[in-house]
Amino acid sequence: MISIKDFSFTYKGSDVPALSGINLEIEDGDFIGIIGGSGAGKTTLAHSICAVIPHYRPGDFYGSVTVNGMDTIDTPPEDIAKITACVMQDIDSQMTTSVVEDEILFGLENFSVPAEETEQRITEALEEAGIPELRYRNLNTLSGGQKQKAAIAAIIALKPKILILDEPTGELDPQSSVRIFKMLKRLNEEHGVTVIVIEQKIMLLCEYAKKLAVLNRGRLLEYGSVREVLKDAARLKETGVSCPRVTDISEELRRRGLYTGPAAVNVDEAAEIVKGVCEADD
């Protein structure tokens, strides 16, 4: 479980806090989507959970962040790294080797995964990320999207309990993005991995995440189930987060007084609602 209490953080040399007054509890096995405009503090929040903050980024830290009962301030970051793994936003700087296969092997060797197991973990991770053919490629020769998949493969091979992904589909085509989210869902449902994903594509979050956290200018604006958060479409829009089009439909019907139920989060639900309204009309 991740528990964040009255947490504020100001980067050294900056006078506005990047995050302030954050209170957030993430249960084991949750699938959380974090969304917010640029500079809202999403990356800062991800870094706070995986203990990059405060260990590798200097600044003023208030409140507490605990991961599985370990306070990130007093726990050596390696101990937190044993259960959390993070795919960073800046993929290029995440790479520590020059070949895809080695990139995956790097973490496995560090955590002393037994030699018998590494081969299987590498092939599985490559399969999951959908890039078995890139195994021996030089990282410098990959496209942005391929690199992103390689970075994801390197992280899932570690089999973390908590998986944090900072805009993992930023450079991916729509089909690959869906594939990555399907994989996250599988990890979440079949292996009980806690998934925290920062993502701008709200449609994907609505479909796959269980809960949404909305950040705005360093504050946690909303946190709850996808449906609850989407209900407040107008408020979301103010923060620069646009609702999925299907939610716009149910909310427009609500505004016109034609519908009173929960917000629609996918095409099927919207279709049902519209059908219901039409039938009531007849």
Add this chain to the structure above:
Amino acid sequence: MKGLLEYCRGNSFLHSCNPLIKIAAAFIMCVGCFMCSSLIYVLCVIGITLIAGYSAGVGGKVLKIFTSLLKLGFILLLLQIFFISEGHVLISLPFGIRVTAEGLHFCVLLALRIAGATLPLALMLMVTKMSDISGALVKKLHVPYKYAFAITTALRFIPVFADEMNGIIEAQTARGVEFDTKNPIKKISLMLPLCVPLLVSSVKRIEDSSTSALLRGFSLRTYKSGVKTYPFHLRDAALLSVAAVTSACGLLIGILI
């Protein structure tokens, strides 16, 4: 230079040699080049490296590096040649400047030596994975992983920075800055200011990269950690012998002439 020093996958003789032996052999060849002042010998070393390169399937790349090193050598040659005035005069220019046979020999030798000393190292980088270099350093020589990793990271970042520099130059060219000037002094004065943003971005890069390494358990690693072992084989002895014999010949010729 884009991608020239990058590792090229293969399963040739050179690819399968022990990384440490490859490094040692490359260094021995370098040293040989500086032991001997015979032009023919240095040309032989370059020839051997090229043949080795072709046998490992990277001959074209080695040749490309060789030609760019020659260009560099030619600039050095121009800078030097007018300052050596002893010996048999070949060309006499105004202001008492002259080109002598000794001067020419010295400069050509210098240019070729630079190429001869660099090529084996370049070839070694093309046929050896960075992770194998650091792995072998740790496993065999018990170099602390931190230092081995720092060395290979530095090597790994060379092409990355070269790319970045090219990117900056392209961006500036798009904004109308003329980098395509033949005047080397003007070119340098245009490029120097770009080094500052490059430096800033690279410091950040390296910082982020080290954070990512730490998050993936970098600090937990000991020399026991790696799954790969780096045993020595007969072929390693063969490679080392070739390098040693070549270098010894250089030493011998150097003493004799």
